[in-house]
Amino acid sequence: MSKVKYYYDPESLSYRKIERKKRNTFKFIMVFLLASALFAFLFVFIAGHYVESPNEKALKRELENMQLQFDLLNKKMSEAEAVLASIEDRDNNIYRVYFEANPIPEEQRRAGFGGINRYKDLEGYDNSRLIVRTSKRLDILQKQIVVQSKSLDEIAVLAEEKEKLLAAIPAIQPVSNEDLTRMASGYGMRSDPFTKVRKMHKGMDFTAPRGTPIYASGDGVVVRADSRASGYGKHIRIDHGFGYMSLYAHLYKYNVRKNQKVKRGDLIGFVGSTGRSQAPHLHYEIMKDGRHINPINFYYGSLTAEEFSKLLENASLENQSLD
Structure with missing residues (x-):
């Protein structure tokens, strides 16, 4: 049973019963619903931006793991580049000098890739910059390895010829x-x-x-x-x-x-x-x-x-x- 409320009427010097009009009740309901909807929207907005769902947490962990793997890959590439640089230095200043071959120009060893954008498909993502930079380093490293491999093949041929030359030169006294x-x-x-x-x-x-x-x-x-x-x-x-x-x-x-x-x-x-x-x-x-x-x-x-x-x-x- 709803509670009856009264108010004091000074003109009649008596208490009168408060009667709620249907119009006011409708307004009250509409305000309540609007406030509820606004509150729900705010809750969803805040939850969506500041509260992570289990799926989002899993994706975030996967992304962090991928970034860690990229960092490790870049570190390994740095180590490979250092080793390759040492081989290139010995190749130009020892092997090719000894076998009287011209050193490979630095611009040929360090040449990039011209023409079309090879990394267009990697653009437009949150970590595109990292992925594109790593892909470029890897491609250049692979090209440098190919150049160095061909150089060592050439050195191997020169070494074989040098060995034949050293064996062929008349280098001993013909009579003991x-x-x-x-x-x-x-x-x-x-x-x-x-x-x-x-x-x-x-x-x-x-x-x-x-x-x-x-x-x-x-x-x-x-x-x-x-x-x-x-x-x-x-x-x-x-x-x-x-x-x-x-x-x-x-x-x-x-x-x-x-x-x-x-x-x-x-x-x-x-x-x-x-x-x-x-x-x-x-x-x-x-x-x-x-x-x-x-x-x-x-x-x-x-x-x-x-x-x-x-x-x-x-x-x-x-x-x-x-x-």
Whole structure:
């Protein structure tokens, strides 16, 4: 039962019953509903902006985890860039210098990607800047690795060629010091033993007993083993490649044949005195690109510093050659 309310009427000096009009009741209800709706809206607004739902919390944790992973990825890329920079430095300043190859220009190593926007699909998100920057770093790093990989492939080929070159260069004395009587004559102007006229002696004469072993001074292929060249008698010529040729003259007999492959140190023949020779000895020549060069500069593979100094001293004497 609703409670009845009264008010005091001063004109009639009596209490009158308060009667609520239907119009006022309607207004009251409308105000109440409007206030309730406003309160509900404010609640939803505040809850939506300041109170996280379980789903939003899960998404937030996932986003934070992804950002952490991106940070770790960037850290790893920084470490990879540091390692790659060290390799690039050694590549340009050691490997390519040693193998006489031009360094790779810095702009070629650091070149980016021109043309169309490769990262357009990554734009428009909350973390687009981070994602685009990381993607660019990764793409550039991959390109630098490709450039460096190709460079190392080139270095590997150059190293293989260098190894072949080092093996091919005539780098040892063709007659062992134990078998050597003396170094009779060096490269340069010498007195001819037959005419006594000074003329160019294009090789070195090693005096040794008949039958003394003669060794190939470098890897190569025997291109001649005959006595058809004037003055040389029985002789051998070895093509070492890379423009190098060695000649061994006045042999007693051969231990190789034409087109045979030989290695440095292989026994190829024996000392004799055939052809235009005054006594048993080996006449030894080296040619580079068809021009004679002094063999004295190519004995670093078999002589000690003391032996080389003594050989250099004897070779410099302007004595008489033996052929």
